[in-house]
Amino acid sequence: MNRGKCSAGNILVVDDELGMRELLELLLCREGYDVRCAKDGREALDFINSAPFDLVITDIRMQPVNGLELLKQCKAISPRTVVIMISAHASTELAVEAMNEGAYDYFPKPFNNEEILSVVSNALKDRDPRDELAKDREGPLYFGCLIGESPPMQKVYELIQKVAKTSSNVLITGESGTGKELVAKAIHRQSTRRDQPFIPVNCGGVPEALIESELFGYRKGAFTGAATNRKGLVEAAQGGTLFLDEIGELSPVLQVKLLRLVQEKTIRLIGDTADIAVDVRIISATNRDLEKMVVEKTFREDLYYRLNVLPLRLPALRERREDIPILAHYFLTKFAREFGKDIHKLSSYAMDILFNYDFPGNVRELEHILERGVAMESSRMILPDSLTLSLYKRKQQDQSAAPEAIDIPLDGFDLDRHLAEIEKKFLQKALHQTHGTKLKAAQLLGITFRSFRYRLLKYGLATEDELRSAED
Numbered sequence: 001m002n003r004g005k006c007s008a009g010n011i012l013v014v015d016d017e018l019g020m021r022e023l024l025e026l027l028l029c030r031e032g033y034d035v036r037c038a039k040d041g042r043e044a045l046d047f048i049n050s051a052p053f054d055l056v057i058t059d060i061r062m063q064p065v066n067g068l069e070l071l072k073q074c075k076a077i078s079p080r081t082v083v084i085m086i087s088a089h090a091s092t093e094l095a096v097e098a099m100n101e102g103a104y105d106y107f108p109k110p111f112n113n114e115e116i117l118s119v120v121s122n123a124l125k126d127r128d129p130r131d132e133l134a135k136d137r138e139g140p141l142y143f144g145c146l147i148g149e150s151p152p153m154q155k156v157y158e159l160i161q162k163v164a165k166t167s168s169n170v171l172i173t174g175e176s177g178t179g180k181e182l183v184a185k186a187i188h189r190q191s192t193r194r195d196q197p198f199i200p201v202n203c204g205g206v207p208e209a210l211i212e213s214e215l216f217g218y219r220k221g222a223f224t225g226a227a228t229n230r231k232g233l234v235e236a237a238q239g240g241t242l243f244l245d246e247i248g249e250l251s252p253v254l255q256v257k258l259l260r261l262v263q264e265k266t267i268r269l270i271g272d273t274a275d276i277a278v279d280v281r282i283i284s285a286t287n288r289d290l291e292k293m294v295v296e297k298t299f300r301e302d303l304y305y306r307l308n309v310l311p312l313r314l315p316a317l318r319e320r321r322e323d324i325p326i327l328a329h330y331f332l333t334k335f336a337r338e339f340g341k342d343i344h345k346l347s348s349y350a351m352d353i354l355f356n357y358d359f360p361g362n363v364r365e366l367e368h369i370l371e372r373g374v375a376m377e378s379s380r381m382i383l384p385d386s387l388t389l390s391l392y393k394r395k396q397q398d399q400s401a402a403p404e405a406i407d408i409p410l411d412g413f414d415l416d417r418h419l420a421e422i423e424k425k426f427l428q429k430a431l432h433q434t435h436g437t438k439l440k441a442a443q444l445l446g447i448t449f450r451s452f453r454y455r456l457l458k459y460g461l462a463t464e465d466e467l468r469s470a471e472d
């Protein structure tokens with residue numbers, strides 16, 4: 001199959017009738033689409049798992065795995081794929097169910113060829129903004145729901161594919177908002193467990209007793225309030241993946257219980273005497289330094305090694321700045337559509353500000369900045385004024401207000417000299433952040449270009465000649 005760049009889109013046709021597959025293949029190929037055919041839902045899922053499609057046209061009644069099931073699983077594996085349903089047994093209920101599950105359109109058979117081609121063409125035009133971004137790019141720009149084409153993200157994609165092939169436990173580390181949960185889901189979806197449950201559990205911020213009963217379940221009468229038997233989340237994840245988020249928050253008692261699960265692959269319900277065998281793959285995540293916690297003896301070493309069989313570290317956004325414009329554009333388009341606003345770009349100065357910002361809250365923070373930006377912007381372009389970098393401002397203020405490690409000597413102190421040194425450092429930093437663009441550096445510092453120029457000369461950071469030749 002040709003998946004060249006000139007294709008109008010990759011389409012998968014799924015129908016158990018050979019005649020229908022051939023008709024659709026012919027129609028779509030003539031329009032320049034790359035078409036692949038599958039004879040049932042299961043075969044279609046195999047294809048989708050190996051490479052996502054732009055669009056799937058599927059029959060509903062098929063064995064094994066019918067069209068509705070295929071729709072659900074296809075949306076889970078590849079949310080951006082457009083799915084169009086066709087059925088000879090048209091019913092309003094089926095149509096409504098398909099739409100609720102995320103189908104793009106629904107056609108009763110026999111359908112009008114022109115009509116289906118026009119819906120396909122419109123659907124591909126309305127594609128997710130990520131697909132627009134992907135045009136004319138070499139390496140993968142995104143993977144599942146993850147966006148980013150920087151070398152550190154390419155490494156992450158490779159690792160996800162590698163670890164997905166195994167059932168070993170994975171520990172995902174990375175600062176808050178770097179996408180740990182998205183990565184955990186991507187691993188699950190790529191693994192052989194993808195048809196089984198993915199169960200996330202947040203180990204932080206919930207009382208120990210509650211997590212224990214949530215995780216392991218209990219027998220009726222095990223404690224006051226245990227009116228019936230209740231299965232825990234570990235058992236619910238049977239055959240699938242258990243995602244333990246914020247694992248560093250787990251109490252010592254629960255660490256022991258978890259160790260037992262990891263080592264023996266059994267659990268015991270609270271109030272029970274017998275063990276239950278479980279087969280779960282454990283993916284844990286933390287933004288804390290677990291190794292340090294092991295040294296400080298707040299996290300069990302044996303558990304740490306058992307969970308960290310395959311480590312996966314997510315880079316902070318500032319370690320992959322080249323992804324900032326792509327992500328910013330993606331979120332801009334997403335929120336502009338959501339809020340019904342005609343905004344298509346960020347001004348180059350606004351983009352520059354984002355590019356130079358350190359994002360302590362990583363991708364989540366960028367997402368929030370764009371959400372607020374789109375909501376506040378009244379022009380057709382995001383301007384710097386609409387970017388509320390609250391943390392950024394706070395960080396800068398903190399820096400300037402940070403009590404320097406200085407003691408004022410008893411015999412006096414040269415305040416002017418000290419302030420001049422600080423000022424010089426800010427000028428240098430601004431120049432560095434703006435790659436030497438003086439106008440932008442001045443804007444970053446909130447001073448006029450004239451004043452910036454004057455200060456550069458004052459501190460010997462540039463000569464008259466240099467400034468003049470730069471302005472020519």
Ligand SMILES: Nc1ncnc2c1ncn2[C@@H]1O[C@H](COP(=O)(O)OP(=O)(O)OP(=O)(O)O)[C@@H](O)[C@H]1O
Pocket residue numbers: 145146147148174175176177178179180181182183286287363364367
């Ligand atoms: N590479 C990425 N591409 C697209 N969206 C992303 C990416 N990384 C993170 N996000 C988005 O950023 C937000 C935070 O991601 P996620 O919840 O996975 O982070 P996290 O690392 O689990 O954070 P925390 O440690 O705070 O729980 C989500 O809305 C997610 O969709």
Ligand SMILES: [Mg+2]
Pocket residue numbers: 180181245
């Ligand atoms: Mg998280």
